[in-house]
Amino acid sequence: MNNGKLKIGIYELTGCAGDALLILDCEKELLDIFKAVDIQSFLMASSDNRDGKLDIALVEGSVSTEREIEELKDIRERAEIVIAIGLCATVGGIQARFTDPNEWKKKYKEVYGDIEMTHTKPVQSKPIDAYIKVDYYLPGCPIGKEQFLDLFTRAVKGTLPERYPRPVCVTCKYNENDCLLNKGIPCLGPLTADGCGSICPNHNVPCFGCWGPVEGANLTSEYYLLKEKGFDIESIKKRMANYSGTKLIDFLKQFKKESK
Amino acid sequence: MKKISVDHLARVEGNGGISATIDGKVVSDVKFSIYEGPRLIEKLTIGLTPEEDVSMSPRICAICSLSHKNAVLRSMENALNIKIHPKSYLCRELMHMGEMVESHSLHTYYLSLPDYLGYPNAIAMASDFELEVKIALEMKHFANHIMKVLSGRYIHGENPIIGGFGTFPSRDELIFIKNRAIQFMPFVKKTVDLFCTLDYPDVPEKETIYACCEPGNSNYGFWGDEILLSTGEKFFRDDYQKLTNEFVVSHSYCKRSRYKGKPYSVGALARVNNLGERFKGETGKMYKKYFNKRWHVNPLFHNAAQALEISYCFERIPELVDEILKYEEDPKAVKYTAKSGKGTGLVEAPRGLLIHHHEITDGRVSLVDIITPTAQNAEDIERYCQIAAQKLLDSGKEDKIKERMELVVRAFDPCISCSAHMAEVTHTPSGSWKNKLEEIRKNSSPVYIGAGQQDRSDDACGIDIAQKLRGLGFKDVWLGSEIIRDDKLEGYTEKNTLVFFDAVDFNEKAGKITVLPLEYILTHSSISHKFVPFAASIKNLSLQKNAYVVGIQPDSVARGNKISPSVQKAVREILNHLRN
Structure with missing residues (x-):
C-alpha cells in the first residue's frame, strides 16, 4: 500500500538496544511517529515486519558478526538514506574499545575460549561506516530525545539537520554549572560531542565522554587548557578511549598533531 | 528431520531466535539463539x-x-x-x-x-x-x-x-x-x-x-x-x-x-x-x-x-x-x-x-564477573519450549508449535542485550550425533550401556555395540540386562554420563543416528517404555539427569537374529567414531 508516507525501518545490530528503546521512550510522540510514517520494520516493537524498499533506515549497534555485515549490506541496498544512531553504530561503542586487532583476539579468547563457530563468525566490533556508506550520524549513548525528534521531523520533510559540531561545555555553560575542571575533577566535556544536555555536570558528576569525540574542536586549545589545569594528558586519553571506539585512532592522531 | 524456527523473535529486547528440530515423533532439539555479537563486556x-x-x-x-x-x-x-x-x-x-x-x-x-x-x-x-x-x-x-x-x-x-x-x-x-x-x-x-x-x-x-x-x-x-x-x-x-x-x-x-x-x-x-x-x-x-x-x-x-x-x-x-x-x-x-x-x-x-x-x-x-538473568533463564527457556513443542506434537497440533514457543520465550521477558556471556549460538547441523558424543566424552567419563533385545533383529544393535566396545578394550561398558539385574551403576557419580545405545523408532530412514537426552525420551510416551526400567534402576538422580540415548532408526524389530545392512552400517559408524 502506497499512502505517500515515508517507509522507515529501524534495525538493531550488536549493542544494548538503548537507542531503539529511546525511540519507544518518546511516549507522547510515539503514536504520532507511527502515524506520520510507514514503519516497515521495528523488531523491538512489532512482530509484523517486512523487508522491502525503504526511504530511511535507522541502524543501531555495532557490526560484530559476519551475519551482521550481510544484514547491514542488505539494508544499505534497500534504503535511500541510512542513518547511524547511537554510539555503537557511529563509533563502534564500548565494545570497540580494543582498537588493536591482536588485543581484541586475545580478549576474545579469554572470554570464549577456543570454541569454533560454524553458524556465523564474530568479527571485531566496528561502526557501520566501516562497511557501508552512511548518510547521517546521530551520536549518543543512548541518543538524546531532542536530537532524535529533531532528526525525525526534518527527515519526514525530506531534509536532514546539520550536525552538532560543539562540545558538551557549550550546553553546560547555558545550564550555568560550575566548571568541574576548576574544581580539579577530570571532566571530558571539552572533548566530547554535545547533545546530552550536559547531564552529568548538571548532577555534579564529571562527563564520561559517552557521545564520543567532538568533531571540529580546537584541540590545541583544549590540550593546553587541560595541561594548564594540571591534568595528566595520558590518563585523559585513556578515559577518552572508553567511549570513542574506532574513532579514537583519528582523534588521537589529531590530538597529537595539535599538541605539538 | 524437520526444523521449525522463528528467526527473529519480535517484541523482545534484542535480537534472538528459537528453533525446534523434530525427529519423526520426537522434538529432539530446542535452541534459544542469540544473534547479538560478542561484546567482551567483562574485559572492557x-x-x-x-x-x-x-x-x-x-x-x-x-x-x-x-x-x-x-x-x-x-x-x-x-x-x-x-x-x-x-x-x-x-x-x-x-x-x-x-x-x-x-x-x-x-x-x-x-x-x-x-x-x-x-x-x-x-x-x-x-x-x-x-x-x-x-x-x-x-x-x-x-x-x-x-x-x-x-x-x-x-x-x-x-x-x-x-x-x-x-x-x-x-x-x-x-x-x-x-x-x-x-x-x-x-x-x-x-x-x-x-x-x-x-x-x-x-x-x-x-x-x-x-x-x-x-x-x-x-x-x-x-x-x-x-x-x-x-x-x-x-x-x-x-x-x-x-x-x-x-x-x-x-x-x-x-x-x-x-x-x-x-x-x-x-x-x-x-x-x-x-x-x-x-x-x-x-x-x-x-x-x-x-x-x-x-x-x-x-x-x-x-x-x-x-x-x-x-x-x-x-x-x-x-x-x-x-x-x-x-x-x-x-x-x-x-x-x-x-x-x-x-x-x-x-x-x-x-x-x-x-x-x-x-x-x-x-x-x-x-576482575569482573557478571551473570545476567537471561543467561540463567536460557536453559529453562529451552526446556519449557521443548515440553510445549512435544506436548503439541503429541496431540497433533504441530501447527501451533512455533507460536507457542514464541509465547513461552516472550513470557520469560528475555533481554538479549544482556550479552555479557552471550553471543551467537551455533546450530548443530542435523546428523550431529558425533558432536554431541564428543561433547559428552570431553566433559565427563561416559558409561556405555547396550540396550535392546538380542532376538529382535535390529533391536539387537545396542547389545552388538556394547559387546564390540568390550572387545575393543573399552572399560565401563554394560548390557541393559546387567544394570537392571545387578545394580552395576552403583559407584558412578555425577562426573559420569550414561550413554545408552538402542534401536529407537523415530519414523526416520533406517540407520539414522540421533542422540537425545534420556529426559526427552522419557517425556515421549510412544518410545519411553523401552527406557523406563533403566531410568528406574538408576538410583542416583543426578546420573539420571546426565544420561543420553544414542538411537539408531531400525528397519525391522521382528523376531530374528539378523541386523539389517543399514543398521549395521550405523553400528560401524558409531564404533569407528568412538575408537578415534
Whole structure:
C-alpha cells in the first residue's frame, strides 16, 4: 500500500538496544511517529515486519558478526538514506574499545575460549561506516530525545539537520554549572560531542565522554587548557578511549598533531 | 528431520531466535539463539578505575541499565568497604522502582498483551483498546520520570555514583512522585485483574527451581545479600557460584547456568513464588485472590507476576518518599580509601537475579564477573519450549508449535542485550550425533550401556555395540540386562554420563543416528517404555539427569537374529567414531 508516507525501518545490530528503546521512550510522540510514517520494520516493537524498499533506515549497534555485515549490506541496498544512531553504530561503542586487532583476539579468547563457530563468525566490533556508506550520524549513548525528534521531523520533510559540531561545555555553560575542571575533577566535556544536555555536570558528576569525540574542536586549545589545569594528558586519553571506539585512532592522531 | 524456527523473535529486547528440530515423533532439539555479537563486556573495564567501570558496565543493557547500576554499585561498595547513607540507600530503591515499573509495564502491555488479544503489536491493539494502551503509556512515562529524576536520564544515567549520588531530588520532585503514584492505584488494580485472569494455556506446565534475592526482614524487595531458592536453600552473596555453576556448551557461545545439574528460573514469577506470602496491603489481598498452584509450574504466569509487582511498587513508592523526606540534608558521596578488595552485588533486575562481582587491585579493576538473568533463564527457556513443542506434537497440533514457543520465550521477558556471556549460538547441523558424543566424552567419563533385545533383529544393535566396545578394550561398558539385574551403576557419580545405545523408532530412514537426552525420551510416551526400567534402576538422580540415548532408526524389530545392512552400517559408524 502506497499512502505517500515515508517507509522507515529501524534495525538493531550488536549493542544494548538503548537507542531503539529511546525511540519507544518518546511516549507522547510515539503514536504520532507511527502515524506520520510507514514503519516497515521495528523488531523491538512489532512482530509484523517486512523487508522491502525503504526511504530511511535507522541502524543501531555495532557490526560484530559476519551475519551482521550481510544484514547491514542488505539494508544499505534497500534504503535511500541510512542513518547511524547511537554510539555503537557511529563509533563502534564500548565494545570497540580494543582498537588493536591482536588485543581484541586475545580478549576474545579469554572470554570464549577456543570454541569454533560454524553458524556465523564474530568479527571485531566496528561502526557501520566501516562497511557501508552512511548518510547521517546521530551520536549518543543512548541518543538524546531532542536530537532524535529533531532528526525525525526534518527527515519526514525530506531534509536532514546539520550536525552538532560543539562540545558538551557549550550546553553546560547555558545550564550555568560550575566548571568541574576548576574544581580539579577530570571532566571530558571539552572533548566530547554535545547533545546530552550536559547531564552529568548538571548532577555534579564529571562527563564520561559517552557521545564520543567532538568533531571540529580546537584541540590545541583544549590540550593546553587541560595541561594548564594540571591534568595528566595520558590518563585523559585513556578515559577518552572508553567511549570513542574506532574513532579514537583519528582523534588521537589529531590530538597529537595539535599538541605539538 | 524437520526444523521449525522463528528467526527473529519480535517484541523482545534484542535480537534472538528459537528453533525446534523434530525427529519423526520426537522434538529432539530446542535452541534459544542469540544473534547479538560478542561484546567482551567483562574485559572492557579491566585496568580502569572503579568509577569508569560504574559508568560503563550498565551499558550492557539499556532496559535494565539501572539494575546494572545498582548491582555494580553494590559490588564496588562491598569491595571497597563503603557504607552508604540511608538517604542514598532509599533513593536507590526508589530509582529501582522506576525501572521495575517501566520494564514491567512495557513488557506486559506492549510486548505480551498483543499475543493474548491477537494483534501483531500494541499500536494495532490501540484502535480497540485505546484507553488501556494510553494509560499504560502514562504509567511507563511516570516510571521513566522516576528514573530520570533519580539517575539523571532515562537510559544510562550517571547520577548514582560510588558512595551515594551526585545530586538528590528536591522535595517538590519527591512529593510529585508520591502523589502521582497514589493517583495510579485504580489503574494498577485493573492491571492486576487483567493479567491475572488472562487465559494462559496449560502447555507447558512443569516444576522448576526458582531463585531470587532474599531481601531480609520478611520483606518483599529487589535486592539482598543472600540468594534464596524455592527449595529453601540460601547462599551468601559471595557464594553465588554455588547456584550459577556457569558452564560452556559446545553448541553455543552463551554460557549457561544450572543448579545441581538442573535448569532454574529467575524473574518476577520466581520472586512471587518465593516471596509472595510477604506482600502486604492491596497487593497482598490480590496475591491471595489470584495466586494458585499453576503459578508454580507454568512460565506463562510471568506476566501475572509482573502485574502483581507493578502493584507492589506503586504501594512502596509513597512509603519510600516519606522515608526519604525524613532526611533533609543531602549527604555527600562517601569517600573511600581502600585500594584493593573483592565484592559481590546481588540485585533483582526486572527479569531476575543479576550478579556483579568485582575485584580491585591497586585502585584498578582486575576482575569482573557478571551473570545476567537471561543467561540463567536460557536453559529453562529451552526446556519449557521443548515440553510445549512435544506436548503439541503429541496431540497433533504441530501447527501451533512455533507460536507457542514464541509465547513461552516472550513470557520469560528475555533481554538479549544482556550479552555479557552471550553471543551467537551455533546450530548443530542435523546428523550431529558425533558432536554431541564428543561433547559428552570431553566433559565427563561416559558409561556405555547396550540396550535392546538380542532376538529382535535390529533391536539387537545396542547389545552388538556394547559387546564390540568390550572387545575393543573399552572399560565401563554394560548390557541393559546387567544394570537392571545387578545394580552395576552403583559407584558412578555425577562426573559420569550414561550413554545408552538402542534401536529407537523415530519414523526416520533406517540407520539414522540421533542422540537425545534420556529426559526427552522419557517425556515421549510412544518410545519411553523401552527406557523406563533403566531410568528406574538408576538410583542416583543426578546420573539420571546426565544420561543420553544414542538411537539408531531400525528397519525391522521382528523376531530374528539378523541386523539389517543399514543398521549395521550405523553400528560401524558409531564404533569407528568412538575408537578415534
